Amino acid sequence: MHENDESLLDTTPYKKKGVINMRQDIQMRQNSLQEKRVNQRRLRKRLEQTSEKLLTMKQKRDQLHRQLTKEQQDVVKLGKFSFANKISEWTGRWDEKMKKEIEEAAEVELKYNEAEKNVLDLTAEVEDLRNELEKPDFMHIAEDWEDFLKEKESWIRLNDSVANQTLQKISDDRVRVYSMLREIGEAFEAGEKAERALAGAMKKLDSAEGISMWDTFLGGGIFVSALKYSEINSSDDHVHQAQRALRLYETELMDVQDAATDSFQVNKNDIFTFTDVFFDNIFSDWMVHTRITYGKKKLHAVMQDVRRIQDRLARKRAALEEEIRRLDQQQDDIIMS
Template identity: 60%
Template sequence: MRQDIYERQMELTTKRSERDRIKRRLDGAEKRLHEAMELRDRLYRQLTKEQQDIAKLGRFSFINKIKTWTGKWDEEMEKEMAEAAEAELKYNEAEKTVTDLKEETEEFQKEMRNPDFTYIDEDWADFLKEKETWIRQNDSIASGTLQKIADERVMLRSMLREIGEAQGAGQKANNLLNAAIDKLGSAEGTSLWDTFLGGGIIVSAIKYSQINSSEDLIHLAQRALRHFETELMDVQNIATESLTINKKDFYNFTDLFFDNIFSDWMVHSRITDSKGKLKQVLIDVRRIQEGLARKHDEIIHELKRLDNQEQDIIIS
């Protein structure tokens, strides 16, 4: 009977832990989606404004005609086109993020509809009543110790699973950050040639092609970092200072890349700064991964200790 109780508690505790974990993820995804939609709408309004500014310059007027004669029109149009291009780039990234978060939210909602979760709270309440009755009838020091071991084992195994998921997400983020850094490195070399060695039209075209490829990789890396942070939130008792994530670095490094990327005289330095920012984030990811690996080893060691303690009680 005692073993049946241990097994039943482990089963219910595991299900409740999984349900709560998914619920936390769903709540976080819904919050991030709301924030991302607000940002997207704000950027859309900015993009619309920039497009309207270009349209105004394009319409015939005596003022525009005078600007054309004085050379001011070309300068203003170049400035407005650059601002519109930057606004479009930021809006496109925000739109991709909203799409990602919608998919993520829908997936968590689907997981929450798991039939195992439908009556889990009622089943847990019934179990606790049964367990209380059994304990009153079979109270002993050994029984209490075994129950404590069983409870700790469930918690540690849950932590071990969550650490494994976090490590997998971290490795994906690591790989994508490396790919983005490599692509920016190629763009940096081309930009150096174009900016300081007179590369010409073809080199400029190659440079912006590499920048566009970098944009896609940066978006994928950003998505992977959001997933990594979500996984880390599930890792209990690991929120030490050594594992703290700088969310500003994780979420805003794209701003450095997207700002003024179409202003020719700033392209090279902007690419270099962006690559350096990505490298700092990569260092942070690797540092967190090392902390997760240490915690994983500690839990394995503790599980072995609990197994030995349980065997000593049963055999004695």
């Protein structure tokens, strides 16, 4: 071959291969940076929301502490000797008064203990979120993203094409879908935990309802009240676990809502009222048999809401996984063409 014929060799395939490799490298870097930015925004929003919940819960705990102190003083006052108390004892009214004061104090004590546990939980959550945001991945993400955009702009100006624009759209769509998949996966896992915790709370409600039947047959009194208080106290951890599980589920569903597109919208009324619909008055409800039955109905409704949203999450996750497969095939077709 004549030495000048070397200039006639078609080097286009080699140039095309180099462009494709460079494009793939840019896409991988962009996906990585975008994922970090999405995670950083999600963590920051969750930190803000959790901090607000912590402040509210501290205020509630302090208010309950003041109320508990007053109720305890009422019990002590009734137990001290006085002619009025002695007369009440002779006429049979002292037992009734003491029962009422003990039940009121017990109800407030349970609410205070639950609030204190929630404060500890939320404090730990805030600390974990702050530590997560201080990890190296998030320290310089803003600067890294700005530098990447400048570099990418220069590359696009030199290699702009219809195929490149299509690949860029596929890459952006893939990041969006994966982000949504991650949020749905976390929400679904939280929903499973909430279902287990709610089932445990329902089991304890059944037990408390059985104890309350004794109240109906025996006519009440301090002894039966003590039995009910003992059962409620032993159920406290189960109730707390259910409340905490629902709070986490609520948070994860909020993340899904933030990442949702028009094709998947979560009704906020289905999410944000979970803890209000049952747990707000659970302890006072447990003191009366008829209210226990009503409370079980409300709890059952919450469990049905959780299952319904879990089904929607599962269907959306399957659709997103199919979307990922479609995007992968579309990208392969372009690269191999």
